[in-house]
Amino acid sequence: MTASETGPDDSDGKIFIGKGEQPAWLTLGLGNRHGLVTGATGTGKTVTLQVMAEGFARAGVPVFAADIKGDLSGIAEVGEAKDFILKRAAAMGLAFQPDQFSTVFWDVFGEQGHPVRATVSEMGPLLLSRMLDLNDVQEGVLNVAFRVADDMGLPLVDMKDLRAMLDAIAPIAAKVAENGDVNADIRQAAASLGNVTKQTVGTIQRQLLVLENQGGASFFGEPALQLKDFIRTDGQGRGVVNILTADKLMSNPRLYATFLLWMLSELFEELPELGDPDKPKLVFFFDEAHLLFNDAPKPLMDKIEQVVRLIRSKGVGVYFVTQNPIDVPDRVLAQLGNRVQHALRAFTPRDQKAVAAAAETFRPNPKLDTTKAITELGKGEALVSFLEGNGTPAMVERVMIRPPSARIGTITPEERAAIIKASPMKGKYDTAIDSESAYEKLRDRIEGKNAGAEAAPGEGGLLGQLGSIVSTVFGTNTPRGKLTTGQVVARGVARTVATTVVGGIAAQLGKKVGGAMGSSVGRSIVRGTLGGLLRR
CATH class of the missing domain: 3.40.50.300 (P-loop containing nucleotide triphosphate hydrolases)
Incomplete structure (x- = not known):
């Protein structure tokens, strides 16, 4: 019928x-x-x-x-x-x-x-910046934190992970800004970031506290x-x-x-x-x-x-x-x-x-x-x-x-x-899991528990690793004539990260970055354009 x-x-x-x-x-x-x-x-x-x-x-x-x-x-x-x-x-x-x-x-x-729930990493820096009502400079610092976490293999799962990451990069950005072995453009971008680092990180941390007071922290975590x-x-x-x-x-x-x-x-x-x-x-x-x-x-x-x-x-x-x-x-x-x-x-x-x-x-x-x-x-x-x-x-x-x-x-x-x-989802998400992530890993490294496995003699431990990664982001570890394609693009990121929303960079990365370095840079930055969008 x-x-x-x-x-x-x-x-x-x-x-x-x-x-x-x-x-x-x-x-x-x-x-x-x-x-x-x-x-x-x-x-x-x-x-x-x-x-x-x-x-x-x-x-x-x-x-x-x-x-x-x-x-x-x-x-x-x-x-x-x-x-x-x-x-x-x-x-x-x-x-x-x-x-x-x-x-x-x-x-x-x-x-x-x-x-x-979602992890902080899944949310990405652009959407997180929107959630926290950050300006372009603050969003730039947040992007550096995500990039460093990606390269160090530090999972950003919940709020305490992001707080620990921000605290860890603050002195490193200032250190890069003082490095004289860079060209004028890179020095200016790094100095701009370094000069505002303490205040900027403090502002981001306060906005995170506001979000936590509104109950938003319960959204970040696992199981995602x-x-x-x-x-x-x-x-x-x-x-x-x-x-x-x-x-x-x-x-x-x-x-x-x-x-x-x-x-x-x-x-x-x-x-x-x-x-x-x-x-x-x-x-x-x-x-x-x-x-x-x-x-x-x-x-x-x-x-x-x-x-x-x-x-x-x-x-x-x-x-x-x-x-x-x-x-x-x-x-x-x-x-x-x-x-x-x-x-x-x-x-x-x-x-x-x-x-x-x-x-x-x-x-x-x-x-x-x-x-x-x-x-x-x-x-x-x-x-x-x-x-x-x-x-x-x-x-x-x-x-x-x-x-x-x-x-x-x-x-x-x-x-x-x-x-x-009676829901078929009962039990799958109801209990939060606090797995080992950036906060725990950074804490262990700072306390020296994993010093032998994580850093070779003369590398400076955690700060040395962070400094090396941030310097790689800014392109300061390699002479200009010997940069890889990925590092050239990374220098472009450094020049604009303090003043430009990272969404504008994603399209360039998708076209220019190649090889293993390109894959790493592209994955972290493009992930940030909309918390997981356009990884294509």
């Missing part, structure tokens, strides 16, 4: 989202072309998000969604046949069938879900999250819905936005190329998306645009959820093919601009005054334009969003606890 014989409901290759004059379908094969859900507070964005998540899950597509207020947690429990739900379903010829979906709860703080655990189906072949509990995380919006951006970059890095699959491999809902773009520097914006544009070929659909479409930069907005626009209020000049901008993003419908309709939409109504079979946007339609099949609203703490207890 087909969907048309039973009323509008999900059918092969399509998800039923709502109905106006015609049913509104989201084509699964175009679900990885990304999307945008916008509207003022209280107009129904969360319900729309739940409807879309349910549709993807029914089709066997895993879902990841950030839950800001806890309203999305109801997707884990059976829906209730309330009068308003039955009335709306009947109005669109839909037979309401209560349902629930396999759900895994995650929480950076480990309180309302399984802990989510394996993103394959997000891409799973249940015993019925349905996609598992992964919900990140973000009510507490939202108290630090920069941490929230940077964390989700890190996840996107890791997905881009780890997943293979798929082209355009019959359905997405994963759908990623980014709520409060404006936080991602607020005050983002241009190099970071370039990388965000790049990952949004290219992650489609990995089979990942990214759906931004925010109040106004003008919250999303035009060059990112242009990548979002599937649009759902709830009501906007036009009380202020900015509101009026948002309404006009929203109307202009839709393919016009001669039967509909889009600008006027946006301000008249009722709760649960939306203007919808999904991509059609040839990848072009359909004409905008005014539709009523279908009711979700699962519960609308929050679940109780007892229900959440039961779901977590």
